[in-house]
């Protein structure tokens with residue numbers, strides 16, 4: 001395990017940490033306060049006095065506690081950790097030391113949704129931000145990416161239009177954190193470059209099970225630059241060690257009510273439990289000589305480079321191992337900026353990236369109140385900072401000397417120009433007319449949307465069709481629905497027909513032929529090394545439960561780093577059915593819901609099972625988990641609860657383990673509970689969901 005305090009960033013943060021332990025209350029001026037319940041008044045029932053500086057200061061500070069939320073990505077959660085490169089293999093391509101040194105580089109990562117306000121729910125259908133600040137010795141490097149590899153638009157000038165369209169509509173500020181409304185789809189209909197991204201947004205990628213279980217992408221083509229000044233195009237990828245997994249839509253909507261902090265809590269809890277989220281950084285490298293070999297433009301952020309065409313080379317790993325101590329100071333005040341680069345990394349002429357390089361610095365000025373936000377503890381580089389920039393709101397440094405200009409002699413010429421290690425802009429030849437025009441090479445808006453659609457499994461396609469039907473079904477302006485179906489017809493005729501049938505749009509005539517190409521890496525169901533680690537299982541129980549069986553199962557799950565919680569109709573402890581110790585209840589059943597777990601188990605114990613069979617909440621819990629294609633398991637009399645919940649699979653009759661379509665059962669119990677039962681449950685958890693299960697007719 002890392003010594004979490006022992007990195008340069010944390011040593012720096014230690015200097016500003018404020019511990020209230022063993023302190024006495026004071027004013028901001030350090031004057032001790034002996035009374036904090038009543039304001040100063042003229043007589044016990046008289047008016048409050050202006051001279052009450054303590055009350056005024058307290059209220060004034062409170063009045064100013066809020067800062068503007070981020071104009072997009074307002075809702076987020078973050079954590080510290082480290083990045084380490086596996087080796088120096090990238091040193092041929094870049095002088096960025098953090099990518100080649102193998103040293104542990106402190107990082108802060110902030111995950112976010114895009115459209116919702118700060119207090120909105122985590123599990124809405126949306127893109128997720130994946131922004132990483134690397135505190136490197138060469139300065140801060142920010143990789144401000146998303147969990148989808150493409151973007152809605154090609155040129156940053158359209159960003160305000162896109163955001164205005166997706167945000168709540170301006171007349172009534174409805175709907176919150178939803179893309180299912182008229183203005184977004186009107187925009188999409190008018191801007192077909194959105195099509196590829198809309199396929200991603202309607203896919204399961206838009207409802208990740210956990211931040212720990214989503215991929216990240218730098219999106220743009222960036223440039224690595226080596227010591228000779230030679231550039232190589234690069235795309236950055238984060239691959240989660242826990243696999244890339246998603247919720248189902250009904251579940252995501254319910255979680256938004258049952259636990260709006262679902263993804264935030266999951267990140268926090270897993271770090272507190274020492275189950276550190278981890279990703280592998282990969283790069284796709286393209287030699288500059290191959291810039292025009294792809295049939296699409298590398299500068300177009302609505303395009304991917306399929307992994308089958310250019311492999312993703314693993315270069316290092318990211319581990320998040322420490323929660324922030326204060327949400328506002330750290331997660332809210334962190335300021336990312338695409339232009340925060342270090343020597344060895346540079347931009348391309350991607351017009352989306354160019355606009356971002358303006359926007360991020362600009363937005364921090366209003367959000368964080370002035371030009372000194374990079375001095376905020378979470379933003380401070382660990383690299384030494386020496387500028388001639390001075391003053392401004394919230395200046396924290398006491399600059400000494402009387403020169404703050406370059407070139408000077410009176411200050412000994414300092415700060416002096418760097419002898420070595422300076423950032424040198426990549427030298428690129430540029431020519432052409434000054435012109436407002438979208439390049440011809442940016443005009444293909446459909447073929448990669450088709451590639452994405454072709455690459456999906458049947459169940460992923462079903463989810464995409466259902467998502468389009470849901471979203472367009474909420475659009476009141478029918479002509480907008482028709483326009484969008486028209487674009488879908490350019491992507492794939494079958495897709496358009498299936499969507500049209502659900503949203504009252506006439507079936508379009510056959511569209512252009514589908515090119516038939518696929519990229520296996522795009523499907524979430526094509527993943528190697530699936531693992532149950534870090535999943536969460538609910539055990540439903542009541543008095544009379546088979547305590548020995550529960551204990552055996554919990555040990556097996558625990559050994560596989562799976563979290564288990566015992567849920568019962570009431571808090572406290574449960575009387576064991578026969579042998580064993582009383583079972584501690586972790587949560588009261590009605591404070592939780594199946595949607596907050598990855599699987600459910602109903603143990604043996606005739607009394608326990610009878611109680612649960614009569615408890616509509618428990619039966620619904622099982623039925624709902626079953627409907628959402630989650631692993632559902634029971635042993636002994638626990639199988640009665642599964643039957644009551646409408647589980648349709650054949651349940652085990654004898655003491656063997658039956659494992660079919662994510663349903664794991666055995667008639668055995670207590671000390672006889674077979675190891676295979678736990679092992680099958682773990683295998684089902686690793687599979688994430690039993691997509692082959694047909695549950696359309698199951699109510700839940």
Ligand code: HDD
Nearest residue numbers: 070072073110129130131145146156159219355359360363
């Ligand atoms: Fe952006 C925030 C990711 C296009 C303007 N963006 C923001 C965040 C992420 C992204 C992850 C949250 C950072 C944090 O956690 O604080 N944005 C992207 C990606 C894009 C993208 C992957 C396309 C490839 N963004 C984009 C464009 C513009 C912006 C084209 C403007 C022209 N984005 C902003 C912003 C935000 C922001 C207004 C809001 C808060 C902030 O920057 O700090 O400047």
